[in-house]
Amino acid sequence: MTKIHHQGEITRRGFFERSAGALATAGILTGGLDATEAVPDPGKKLESPTPDSTPKYGKIALEEHFAVPGTVPDSYTSLPTPESRLQIQDLGSGRIAEMDRNGLELCILSESGPASIQTISNTSEAIARSRRSNDYLAEHIAKYPKRLKGFAALPMQDPQVAAQELTRCVKELGFCGALVNGFSQVGEADSAVFYDLPQYRPFWATVQQLDVPFYLHPRFPLATRQQAYEGHAWIAGSAWGFAVETSIHALRLMGSGLFDEYPKLKVILGHLGEGLPFGIWRVDHRISRTSVRPKAKLPMAHYLRENFYITTSGAFRTQALTNVIMEVGADRVLYSVDYPYEDMSEATAWFDNAPISEPDRLKIAQGNARQLFRL
Secondary structure (H helix, E strand, O other): OOEEEEOEEHHHHHHHHHHHHHEEEEEOOOOOOOOOOOOOOOOOOOOOOOOOOOOOOEEEEEEEOOOOOOOOOOOOOOOHHHHHHHOOOOHHHHHHHHHHHEEEEEEEEEOOOOOOHHOOOOOOHHHHHHHHHHHHHHHHHHHOOEEEEEEEEOOOOOHHHHHHHHHHHHOOOOOEEEEEOOOOOOOOOOOOOOOOHHHHHHHHHHHHHOOOEEEEEEEOOOOHHHHHOOOHHHHHHOOOOOHHHHHHHHHHHOOOHHEEEEEEEOOOOOOOHHHHHHHHHHHHHHHHOOOOOOOOHHHHHHHHHHEEEEEEOOOEEEEEEEEEEEEEEEHHEEEEOOOOOHHHHHHHHHHOOOOOOOOHHHHHHHHHHHHHHOO
């Protein structure tokens, strides 16, 4: 067991116990991890699994996206090819065939695209759009009930209605929780409303009562707040800016005291934690040495370990996975692809052959998800 003193910091003995276990899990102590492993060549796509490396397990993936037809323009740079724009709108046989080729038993789907619910500043429109999206998803899930499940899209512009819609989606449509694309624009296009604010406490009470996870997914920063990215648009999106926006939002939730009030809340972060597992020690370290303190009662690392789950979506890097396992434990890591923004075969080739222990691979591939979602 990891040794933690009363302020939540890992003691020297606990650090070495956790580090040795995680390093052994990843094969590092036995020379199983090459220092150059998983460094991508920008001009070369990773090979798909060969016939000699049949995809392992019945994997469960939960950051897998769809879009309602007609909402993805040809100019959408995150899906630059006609094929990818068709894939995100395919909730039928094409998606199922891709899952079969890569050993995915189940995908939990969520709406994504350039016009997500959170970008709609008109609250009435956001409410109507979220309901239409959820009904559309439920209709298609019903055709493949053993292969597809859903996360609710929520009109967080109105916390009370968001709680009602989540309740409807969970109790009537059988959804697994919610995925929300970052902060919401409310009333004005140039607004950014975060969910640590007091008006969202009743919403979080509903989430805890329903006992379902809330997936905090990235989004672009507001156009008026992109000065740091000026002249470097490539930084603002999924390469870097998404992680910045989402990690700040997650820290706001932690620091606000939300998890002290609702200790059973479960929040999911993608992309191996949006950088937080790497930086969380320094966050707590600097908080302890400044006069500006958060409202939270415990270190941020405590909430990251106890209230968050982390997925592998779009982050196919063994060194980073090892860091996450060392920080939060393999029981808190979930497999995901981020399809169709990422390639299922690339994710499969990496994960199925990553030098981690087979028990941990099975947990991450499906066991943790089965427990979290009571599948």
